[in-house]
Amino acid sequence: MLSQSETLARLGARRADFSLDRDLYCDPGVLAADLDHIWYREWLFAVPACELDKTGAYATLQIGAYPVVVIRGADGRIRAFHNVCRHRGQRLCSKASGTTPKLVCPYHQWTYDLDGKLIFARDMGEDFDAAKFGLKKVHCVDLGGMVFICLAEVPPAISDLAPKLTSYLAPSGLAEAKVAFSSTIIENGNWKLVIENNRECYHCGGSHPSLCRTYSDNPRMTAMEGPDSASPDILDHWKRCEAAGLPSRFTNHARMQWRLARIPLLNNAESYTMSTKAAVSKRMGAMPFNDAGSLLFFHYPNTWNHFLADHAIVFRILPISPTETQVTTKWLVHKDAVEGVDYDLETLTRVWLNTNDEDRQVVEENQKGILSPAYEPGPYSKIQEEGVIQFIDWYCGVMTERLGPQPALAAE
Template structure:
């Protein structure tokens, strides 16, 4: 198990333009460093806001050592808390999702309201002050229907992302959406391999026959800072979309931690379906036409997303172990769309269920090969794997900075 100083040395020794060395994809000490310096300090996509339909609806997730519960209050505001009772530490909510009137600890029935205030604790004595034992808060923001959380005491700025994301997502009307289907799988691969696989389509032609009916594997379409003048199709697509009120131009974080980009689908396709036609009769929000293409949004370290005219697909990854990653996918449709009338669930989900399983196989075989003593890092394609190179540069840059002598050792909890 590598120490943090050894992890730093490996990162500093990395050859630019090459994959990471073996231990950086499988060592428990490296994962612990990743958790402490990235996952516990960055904003993470948690859930689509529409997953919590009514007050009392909750969802849970596990971020490294931290169980978290996200819940909608009576004021319809979404809040997040550490999913830990202030009495003896029992998890308050064991289910992935559900609904409740109050948060009641199953151990000794300490009870918290939906805003995290302790409202009942039996037989604690006259000197007990319940106001000192409210749930510990986790920073939580809803950006245009996507809920982000941050475990750090002082989270990094999100003001650069917030206005851009809310503007680009506004036509999709996520506040008026619902979850039509949800899938959670475990990929037996390091979380960085899952992100790397997502950041390129070099593998798409050989691995994703369903997706390639509608999604272009031309690397110029999704070049990191936008297509060049040799991609007239996307320029014309932007003009058409922008004339209809859809923000479309590539926009990004200075270090590319996130990016928004609207791209056309292949040959006028309307959606990610086997027929290439829209899967849902009722469009999302105020989307003006079916063939608006896909608004792509990624945010490191844990999310990539597609927003189309007829539905949206949001993805969240969470590390489980050095070589296991949980991948959760939610398909969103207009809240008034009726299954069996406005959409067929198999038609809606088939392409990405296929693609997710194909990606799982790719990542798992990638991990198995990297575990071999014969593995050594190979060079990335600057044409096909520009996105992977950028992700690895972002990862190594932020980790070497935070693993330095003045970096902290872990997150402090947000103030109550």
């Protein structure tokens, strides 16, 4: 198991524009460092806000060693807490999701209000101060209908992303949406391999026949350098969409931790369906036409997303072990859309259920090869894998900064 100093040395020795050293994809010590310096410190996508559709609706997730519960309070606000009772540490909520009027520990029935306040603890004595034993809070924000959480005591700034994401998502009306279907799978691969695979379509033509009916594997479609620099078809699409009130132009974080851009689908396709037509007859929010393409949004380390005229697809990944990653996908439709009337579930989900399973197989075979002592880092294509290079550069930059020598405190 690599120490943090050994992990830093491997990062320092990496060759630019090449894949990572074998141990960086499978060593337990590296995963521990990833958790400490990225997963426990960055903003993470948790759930779409519409999933928590009523008072007491909650969802749970496991981030490394930390169980977390995200819940909607009586005041309508969504909050997040460490999913740990302040009495003897029992998990409060064991299910993936549900609804509860109060958070009640199943062990000794300590009871918390939906804002985390301890309101009942039997037989604790007259000098017991319940105010000191409220649930521990986790930072939580709702950005345009996407709920992000951060485990850090002091979270990184999110002021650059918040206005952009809220503006770009506004026409999709995520507050007026509902979850039509949810899928969770385990990919037997390192979390970085899952992200790498998502950041390129070099593999799409050979792996994703369903997706390639509507999504172009031409790297020019997603290799953009700025709000006025893209392929002509994308520039034309931006002009059309923005004239109809849809923010569309490429915008990004300075270090490419996140990016937003709306792209057209192939041959004026309307949605990710086998027929290329809309899967849902009732459009999302204020979307003006069916062929608005897909608003692409990613945010490292754990989400990528597609927002179309008729539905949205949100993705969340969470590391389980050095070679296991949980991938959760949710399909969102307008809250008034009726299954069997406005949409057919199989039509809605088929393309991405197929694509997710194909990606799972790709990632798992990738991981099996990397586990071989014969593996050595290979070069990325600067034409096809620019997105992968950007992700690996972001990852290595963040880890190198946080694993490296820390500045000495000034003498008093």
